[in-house]
Amino acid sequence: MLKEALLPIFSFLPQVRSPTYRVPFKEKLKWTGVILILYFILTQIPLFGLSATSVDQFAQLRAVMAGSFGSILTLGIGPIVSASIILQLLVGGKILNLDLSQPDDKAFFxxxxxxxxxxxxxxxxxxxxxxxxxxASSPEFVWIMILQITIGGILIIFLDEVISKWGFGSGVGLFIVAGVASQIIVGAFNPLATSVSPGVPSGIIPQFIYLLTTSQPDFTILIPIISLIAVFLVVVYAESLRVEIPLSFGGVKGARGKYPLKFIYASNMPVILTSALLLNVQLFAAMFQKLGFPILGTVSNGRAVSGLAYYLTTPTLSTVMTNPLAVLFYALVFVGACILFAWLWVELSNIGPKDVAKQLHGMGMQIPGHRSSRTHFERILKKYIPAITVMGGATVGLLAFGADLTGSLGGGTGVLLTVGIVYKLYEEIAQEQLMDMHPMLRNFLGGN
Known part of the structure; x- marks a missing residue:
């Protein structure tokens, strides 16, 4: 019934045409670059009618949502990720009975x-x-501002679709990397703007050098950069951890290999989805407060000050001293949500034990010393995949939580996501380049 009701609507939605051929490396690179430039241009288009007194309520989640406050891209990827959360819960809870390995169900999804x-x-x-x-600076600008934000949000949806079909990786990941990278560069090196003290550069490194030359060294201002480096090293190490299952090819005697199961098995998607969930809690808290029913807490000056919304606001080191119970509650919810979304992501992305077993058995692979059957493959994989899914989800949740507490430059969660996305993007680009150089490898590596 639901499919029959929605399919006519889908026909009216504009969509980016899928390529009818294998997109070459250089063409993918071109489209990725063009969309990235368009993204930066859109972040510089200000909202017409915005009051100068507006406060960024979601400043701590801004890097994760890849939005630019005060521009037409204020929402960033928030709506895309919010839609993904709803669908994952519906499909994971079997409310929507979809098999995403089937083309029709995947297209409907x-x-x-x-x-x-x-x-x-x-x-x-x-x-x-x-x-x-x-x-809004004036009441007549209210609906004009909503229209501008809506246009910006829809543009992001289609820019993401272009990247997914014609570029490298996904637009969601690319926009997160772009936003975090710009924050790091501006925060670390911006020598033009002035800080609170007149005449003192605002960039951390120029500011530290200035204070050093005036015999007023303040090493505490380097904490965000030190935290950035620490998060980078920890995430790179976590990305390198994996469980390797030995394999042999049944049709070729002596042909052996290994199937790697990465410790961060669900990638960094659980953190993105959890951050979007927390953003929506803040949004609903503000909405209910405006309606006169502050059931999720109260918001003042763009920041939650009580209720559930307050306890689900990203804490800082100062919060540890003033309200440690709030920090503990936030940590438990954040890590728990990351584990839940990691499990859902694995199930919906067809990388669970059943799907991987089907793929490996179909390729003629077998585990040395074991019978060559899909059921046996699945039994072996069930010993590893559920465990690393839970542990990997908990690990990225703890890393993101700890990184945010330190006030890392670019945002702790943003840096964690950026490192993971860039690592995965590098692997994809290297594989595409290899297939362009050696066309015979396309079938072996799964290219079209």
């Missing part, structure tokens, strides 16, 4: 996600403006 993302764009933009999180 993608169409529903796009429709939901557009709905969330309008909803989130409306909540931000109508609750005063984005204050």
């Amino acid at each position: 993608q169409g529903t996600q796009k429709l939901l993302a557009i709905i969330f764009t309008l909803f989130e933009g409306g909540v931000l403006v109508l609750t005063g999180a984005l204050s």
Whole structure:
């Protein structure tokens, strides 16, 4: 029934045409570069009618959501990720009975996600403006601002679709990397703007050098950079951890290899989804407060000050001293949500034990010393995949939580996501380049 009702709607939604041929490396690189430039241009287009008194309520989640406060891309990837959360919960809970390995069900899933993302764009933009999180300079600009935010959100949806079909990786990942990288560069090196003290550079490194030359060294200002380096090294180490299952090719005697199961098996998607969930809690808290029912807590000056919204606000080191119970509650919820989304992501991405066993058995692989059967493959993989899914989800949750506490430059969670995304993007680019240089490897590596 639901499919029959939604399919006619999907036909009216604009979509990016899928390539009918294998997109060459240089063409993928071109489209990735073009979309990245367009993204930066859109972040510089200010919202017409925005009041100068507006406060960024989601500053701590800004890097993760890849948005630019005060621009038409204020929402960033928030609506896309919010739509993904809803669908993952519906499919994971079997409310929507979809088999994403089937082309028709996968197309329905993608169409529903796009429709939901557009709905969330309008909803989130409306909540931000109508609750005063984005204050209009005059009442007549309210609906104009909502329209601008909605247009920006829809543009992000289609830019993401272009990257997914014609570029490298996904637009969601690319925009996160772009936003975090720009924050790091500006925060570390910006020599033009001035800090609180007149005449003192605002960039951390120029500011430290200035204080050093005036015999007023302050090493505490380097903490965000030190934290950035520490997070980078820990994440790179975590990305390198893996469990390797020995394999042999049944049709070729002596041909052996290993199937690697990465410790961060669900990648960094659980952190993105959890951050989006927390953002929506803040949004709903502001909305209910505006309606006169502050059931999720109260928001003042763009920041939650009580209720569930306060306890789900990203804490800082100062919060550890003033309210350690709030920090502990936030940590438990954040890590628990990361574990839940890691499990859902593995199930919906067809990388669970059953799907991997089917893939390896279909390739004629077998584990040395064991019978060559899909059921046996699945039994072996069930010993590893569920365990590393839970442990990997908990690990990225703890890393993101700890990194945010330190106040890392670019945002702790943002840096964690950036390292993981760039690592995966590098692997994809290297594989594409290798297949372009050696066309015979395409079938072996799964290329088209």
